Amino acid sequence: xxxxxxxxxxxxxxxxxxxxxxxxxxxxxxxxxxxxxxxxxxxxxxxxxxxxxxxxxxxxxxxxxxxxxxxxxxxxxxxxxxxxxxxxxxxxxxxxxxxxxxxxxxxxxxxxxxxxxxxxxxxxxxxxxxxxxxxxxxxxx
Numbered sequence: 001x002x003x004x005x006x007x008x009x010x011x012x013x014x015x016x017x018x019x020x021x022x023x024x025x026x027x028x029x030x031x032x033x034x035x036x037x038x039x040x041x042x043x044x045x046x047x048x049x050x051x052x053x054x055x056x057x058x059x060x061x062x063x064x065x066x067x068x069x070x071x072x073x074x075x076x077x078x079x080x081x082x083x084x085x086x087x088x089x090x091x092x093x094x095x096x097x098x099x100x101x102x103x104x105x106x107x108x109x110x111x112x113x114x115x116x117x118x119x120x121x122x123x124x125x126x127x128x129x130x131x132x133x134x135x136x137x138x139x140x141x
Contacts, residue, residue, distance in 0.1 A: 001138070002037040004102040005072070006112035007044040009128055014048060014064065020113060023128035027111055032071050035135055039105060040072045041098050075105050089120050099123055 005027065011017065012024035031038030045065055053061035068074075077085075077097055081104055085096035095114075099121040102110050109126045110118050118125035126134070 001109075001134075002039065002105070002107045003031075003109040003111050003126075003131065004039045004041065004098060004105070004107045004123070005031070005044075006098060006110060006114065007041060007047060008113045009111055010040060010044055010048060010068075011051075012113070012128075014052070020128070023132060024113075026132055027128045028071075030132070030135055035139075038072050039075055039102070039107065040068065041101060042074055042077055043094070043097070045069070045074060075101050077101055080104075088122075090118065092117060095121075 008020075009024045009027060012020040013028055017024075028038075030036060045068055048068065049061045049065050052064050077100070081100045082097065084104070085093065085100040088096040088099055090096040090099060095117045098110060099118060102121075102123040107123050109131060110121065110123050111128055111131045112118060112125055113127060115125035115127055
């Protein structure tokens, strides 16, 4: 199974956002342990670096990016991906790019706390809690 993790799931963990931290941290842990193949959007890496550098320092931002790059695949968004995103019927272009990347890499899910933003996406949006339920059910089989 393959899933693209939306930026908000990563930020839940990095910024210790309550009450979302626990489920998002479990999703990241499951990815790191190989329970599923996890991708993160390219723009998430630069956004996270910027936010951490601003809130803390450049060294911490760099260490966080290094950690992300060690544990997650980061697919690129090329011109065709962006053109595809422009044709999707999503309100937010960033969400359309995330969807286009997930579709082009044959993801089964987009894990996001804002699943409603992806309601017309060709890749199924799912909350971290619901995704964890699917992972748990797969373990029982």
